[in-house]
Amino acid sequence: MDDDRHLRETTVSRTELLRGQLLHVVRDTVRLPSSAQATREYVLHPGAVMVIALLDDARVVLERQYRHPLQQVMIEFPAGKLDAGEASLACARRELHEETGYSAREWAFAGRLAPTISYSTEIIDIWFARGLTLGERELDEGEHLDVFTATLPELQAWCRGGEVIDGKTLVGTMWLQNVQDGIWSLDWSGEPGASTDGVAAG
Template sequence: MTMGNDSHLREVPIARSELLKGHFLQVVRDTVRLPSGKQATREFVRHPGAVMVIGLLEDGQVILERQYRHPMGAVMIEFPAGKLDAGEGSLKCAQRELLEETGYSATEWAYAGQLAPTIAYSDERLDIWFARGLTLGERRLDEGEFLDVFTASPEALQAWCRQGDVIDAKTLVGALWLQNVLSGAWSLDWSGAKPEAKLDSP
């Protein structure tokens, strides 16, 4: 598919009002001009951005977590992940979150891509990182953070995704990346560099 001129699709922001300012999320209402010339409102959640880490162990297993997620009212299986702190780079955040949540540190990092998990009502962008050369140390969980860390084979993870045991969007996308990287269909650059151009907003 060839991308052309998107002017017939784009909405032009006219005004913004803040509906809610929470601890790290903000809810806003934008007034926009539609391609037809009419006006409409768009309510969405502003998010500081986040990272997810797919940790590859030498025995072929990957690092996963089980964590209770209040909005879902359930314990979810997930790859380690977390939000960016103010002024924090993506790789630094990935290294920090992996260590804090799991106790693992890595000697090699590869940027895979970016995920926008909820495009209809949030501007969140999540960077996907792979890590290898892992060493286990001590976890440094935040106050009020409770999670179990475990390892599983990629085959087990794929089965959980297929069976509906894994429904977290980022982990489903991570499982897709993992499957394609391990099969050789998709390659990774283990330099630890991230193409910043991919973060440009439209």
């Protein structure tokens, strides 16, 4: 694993295929380790965050939102895309407040998730939040979602039963389980400028 040169591809050229309001799709010509060439089509993504927000009674904040590509209402943790130049924690604070109305006293960075490594550069930062205070939501125009709470056993049952199939929410449930079981630790901070550096998952 220390030397992966026999696996790496080198980009030779890039062609832009689509630049829409949400998606930026490119096609790269790459040189393979064998020196042959191939093409790779994928989505350039600015990154995103997901928030696992814990109430004082250990319930978590969830959303129900219609996802048009799958034509289905999904159960998800609050999440959203980074704005240009926006820090990860600032995005997490903003998305939690805008979508659910909650603000948090303490935050902890948990880890990162690459949900679609074969066709997107998207990386989702996973944040935990606690010490919640409920205020007014500020949904984007055209955004419609329900906010509700659930216990970890309820969420696990939905994951096992297929009611939850969203990849980031499945991963978030695993993180939540390990944190609640004391297997993985979190470094909580109330500082607005808290960094993702030095966070332990032990």
